[in-house]
Amino acid sequence: MxxxxxxxxxxxxxxxxxxxxxxxxxxxxxxxxxxxxxxxxxxxxxxxxxxxxxxxxxxxxxxxxxxxxxxxxxxxxxxYPGTPLFGDERAEARARFFKFYAERSLAPAILRTIIMDLLNALHPGDREYFRETREKRFGRSLEDFHSPSRGLSQLDAALEPLRGRLDEADFIDGEAPAAADYLVFATFMWARVVSAADLVSNADPVYAWLERMLDLNGGMCRAAPRVVDLPDGYR
Amino acid sequence: MxxxxxxxxxxxxxxxxxxxxxxxxxxxxxxxxxxxxxxxxxxxxxxxxxxxxxxxxxxxxxxxxxxxxxxxxxxxxxxYPGTPLFGDERAEARARFFKFYAERSLAPAILRTIIMDLLNALHPGDREYFRETREKRFGRSLEDFHSPSRGLSQLDAALEPLRGRLDEADFIDGEAPAAADYLVFATFMWARVVSAADLVSNADPVYAWLERMLDLNGGMCRAAPRVVDLPDGYR
Structure with a gap:
């Protein structure tokens, strides 16, 4: 099963x-x-x-x-120890950093850019809950928090180390993706599903990596339905 | 030898x-x-x-x-394979990210904060070379590039993932320091030797880690001479 x-x-x-x-x-x-x-x-x-x-x-x-x-x-x-995600103890210690990099550097910058798209994508029954919990967390309205220009500029700065790494290697974890790639890429999938925002320029080494990640496992992530694909996506 | x-x-x-x-x-x-x-x-x-x-x-x-x-x-x-710095291939792939994190996220923020201190600390014969090469790189004078308020705010944002990691572990690499810790900490030693700037608040988990790093190897880094210790440090 x-x-x-x-x-x-x-x-x-x-x-x-x-x-x-x-x-x-x-x-x-x-x-x-x-x-x-x-x-x-x-x-x-x-x-x-x-x-x-x-x-x-x-x-x-x-x-x-x-x-x-x-x-x-x-x-x-x-x-399921075959094809390890993390590797040994030292490799796993380093993987932890990517969790925080995704959650504390990338996600806040992306959220600032896409939060109104995210609200639109939620199940209607979730919108009030989302607004209340997030407005309490940010100490302001979603509309005031929403700032694509600030979000994209924060994201641009936060992507610098990732650019360096992806300029020299196909994946963060080397020749094939593993835990560090998934921890970071998942944050981009979040944005991709709910928003049409262009977060990364197509001249950026991060862009080429995103394309490679979308192609993995027979294009599993590329095929994931997005708001922009729904006939009533913005209604 | x-x-x-x-x-x-x-x-x-x-x-x-x-x-x-x-x-x-x-x-x-x-x-x-x-x-x-x-x-x-x-x-x-x-x-x-x-x-x-x-x-x-x-x-x-x-x-x-x-x-x-x-x-x-x-x-x-x-x-000298005893006490490895990097570990296996996957651990080393992840270590690469810390090189870029130090060089592209932390160092530019710190440089903006301490560049005039750095200029003061240079050998007199190096100052013209330093000014020429850096002003060409930044496209403006050192004095215009210098902006501790902007640098510290950039640094504060860049430290977020490091805070997350050091809140849960003594060292980036786990219970003992290794390559990732050294790649990142070296950037702080640069600032410490040339400047008295307070880069990290003492309530920050990064501060406690800096203290631990200064204590390693019998306090080797803590004992390293600083400009502030020299009688003619600011002359």
Whole structure:
């Protein structure tokens, strides 16, 4: 039986945008594992009660219930040790940095750029929850937080080390992608699914890497439905 | 015979501030290797002619002449494989990112903050060379480039992922420092030797890590002479 992943979904069930869930889907594909995803919305806290907390991703694999994207990746390496995501202890220590780089450098810059697109992509039942929790976190309205010009300039600065690395190698982790690539790329999948914003110029080495990542696993990520593909995407 | 390191020095021979040379000194100490350093100045191109190029660090180890800080670290791992700096191929792929993080995120922010201090710390014979090459690179005068408020705000943003990592671990590389720690910390040694600027608040997890790094190897880095310690440091 395939593992089951509770996966955040938007106004259409096919819109799957959570960067944390993308980490897990990329990690499962890296291991060659199939997965059955169950659409979930922010307000469906009851549906996750069995996991002891209220956020996705939650992976149910036989008798194992694992929460938190990074912990799920570690679980997959322990349980399915072929084609490791992390590598040995030192390699894993360094992988941790990419988690924080994605969450604290890239994601805030991208969020500032796409937050109104993200709001539009949410399931209608999630919008009030999203607005309330985020406005409390930012200390201002979503509309005031939204600033594509500032977001893109923050992102441009944050991408500098990634440019250096991807100018010399096809993937962050070398000749083939692994944990560091997935941790970072998942943040771009989040933006891609909900927004048409051009975050990275096509002359940027990061752009060429994004294209390579979209092509992995038979183009799994490139094929993921986007708001722009939906007939009623902006209604 | 100890290896010999050509090491950039300032207005006093004891002032050793090059971040690239610090990477090498930290790597040598990590291996428990003694080193004989030779003070060098930017304009002493002839003294390095034997190496085929004109920049430090240059390490002369028996018959081996190795240039470029990162290549010297790799050389040390190949030649003295005990207590590895990098680890296996995947760990090394991830270490590359820290080189770019130090050089492209942290160093530009720090330089903007300390460039006039750096100019003051240089050997008088190096100042014209430094001003000419840097003003050409920045497209403006050192005085116009100098902006501690902008530099510190850039640095604050750039430190976010490092804060995340150092909030959970003593060192970037885990329980003990290795290549990633040295690649990043060397940039802070550069600032420490030439400037009294407070780059990181003492409530920051990065500050506690800097203190730990200063204490390594019997306080080798803490003992390194600084401009502020020289009687004629600001004359």
């Amino acid at each position: 395939s593992p089951v992943l509770y996966d955040l979904s938007g106004k259409d069930d096919a819109l799957r945008f959570s960067p944390y869930c993308w980490r897990v889907k990329l990690a499962l594909a890296h291991k060659g594992l199939d997965v059955e995803t169950r659409p979930w919305h922010f307000v469906d806290k009851d549906a996750l009660a069995f996991s002891g907390q209220g956020a996705v991703p939650v992976l149910v694999d036989g008798d194992d219930v694992v929460c938190d994207s990074y912990e799920i990746m570690r679980y997959l390496d322990r349980t | 100890s290896p010999v390191l050509y090491d950039l020095s300032g207005k006093d021979d004891a002032l050793r501030f090059s971040p690239y040379c610090w990477r090498v000194k930290l790597a040598l100490a990590h291996k428990g290797l003694d080193v004989e350093t030779r003070p060098w100045h930017f304009v002493d191109k002839d003294a390095l002619a034997f190496s085929g190029q004109g920049a430090v660090p240059v390490l002369v180890d028996g018959d081996d002449v190795v240039c470029d800080s990162y290549e010297i670290m790799r050389y040390l791992d190949r030649t």
